[in-house]
Amino acid sequence: MINGRVTVSDLNKVYRSGEEETKAIDDLSFEVEGGEFLTVVGPSGCGKSTLLYLIAGFLDPTSGTIAVDGDPISGPGTDRGVVFQDYALFPWRTVEDNVMYGLEENGADEDERRETAQRFIDMMGLSGHEEKYPKELSGGMKQRVALARTLAYDPKILLMDEPFGALDQPLRESLQDHLLDIWRDIGKTVVFITHDVEEAVYLSERVMVMTNQPGTRKSVYDIDLDRTRSREEVITSDAFAETKNEVWKSLHEETQQDTRL
Numbered sequence: 001m002i003n004g005r006v007t008v009s010d011l012n013k014v015y016r017s018g019e020e021e022t023k024a025i026d027d028l029s030f031e032v033e034g035g036e037f038l039t040v041v042g043p044s045g046c047g048k049s050t051l052l053y054l055i056a057g058f059l060d061p062t063s064g065t066i067a068v069d070g071d072p073i074s075g076p077g078t079d080r081g082v083v084f085q086d087y088a089l090f091p092w093r094t095v096e097d098n099v100m101y102g103l104e105e106n107g108a109d110e111d112e113r114r115e116t117a118q119r120f121i122d123m124m125g126l127s128g129h130e131e132k133y134p135k136e137l138s139g140g141m142k143q144r145v146a147l148a149r150t151l152a153y154d155p156k157i158l159l160m161d162e163p164f165g166a167l168d169q170p171l172r173e174s175l176q177d178h179l180l181d182i183w184r185d186i187g188k189t190v191v192f193i194t195h196d197v198e199e200a201v202y203l204s205e206r207v208m209v210m211t212n213q214p215g216t217r218k219s220v221y222d223i224d225l226d227r228t229r230s231r232e233e234v235i236t237s238d239a240f241a242e243t244k245n246e247v248w249k250s251l252h253e254e255t256q257q258d259t260r261l
């Protein structure tokens with residue numbers, strides 16, 4: 001059964017260090033359908049990464065629940081895979097060994113693991129680079145290794161924290177298209193975080209805009225674009241421009257109120 005529905009209910013997160021309290025997430029509720037691509041945008045510091053780490057199970061909520069297919073989570077699990085902006089690869093492992101890492105726990109023998117890793121290395125266009133180390137790779141290649149490593153252990157849900165934020169525009173666009181192809185092929189739920197409204201609208205089926213800190217849901221947009229068309233046709237269409245403007249306006253209202261600026 002492939003599903004991957006994420007249900008966030010009455011979520012609150014307060015960070016405490018000594019006397020100081022920071023309320024990062026305030027009473028946030030939303031649902032992501034199995035197989036859906038949802039992007040979260042919001043002002044800096046509104047709690048986007050916190051939200052992703054809570055869904056990943058790396059952090060515990062102060063109150064509220066997060067459920068996957070109806071079961072409340074109580075920590076990290078292989079049903080959820082995280083891709084970070086800074087790749088988080090093991091520098092001492094080759095590309096192949098990085099991709100094989102997530103498979104080491106699941107009981108498959110070495111040949112099986114190698115075969116699975118190779119499939120995802122090929123899928124990400126990294127064939128021929130199996131024996132290289134992260135320091136020998138470009139940023140775009142490192143991010144493709146990180147994505148291959150996460151996809152290889154077959155999580156139902158991909159949690160992506162500004163994964164293309166460190167890349168230049170052409171690489172960013174090429175990885176966005178690659179991600180969309182993979183998402184269409186293998187049907188994962190994606191929760192994607194970005195600062196970039198154009199990226200959000202281009203990639204997603206829905207975009208959620210968060211308020212200023214403490215972050216909660218401000219607005220949600222259904223993105224209704226003809227996905228059978230090329231990037232150029234989509235990006236230059238009136239529908240794209242209109243949707244992008246709406247999302248931008250909603251986000252801009254929040255950044256205008258940011259007292260730290």
Ligand SMILES: Nc1ncnc2c1ncn2[C@@H]1O[C@H](COP(=O)(O)OP(=O)(O)OP(=O)(O)O)[C@@H](O)[C@H]1O
Pocket residue numbers: 015016017022023024042043044045046047048049050051213
């Ligand atoms: N470990 C921590 N201890 C205390 N406060 C924290 C901690 N991590 C985050 N915060 C605070 O919680 C709030 C939300 O942070 P978070 O990193 O989730 O926001 P963000 O929306 O991802 O920001 P950005 O877009 O700038 O990356 C911020 O005010 C931040 O300073």
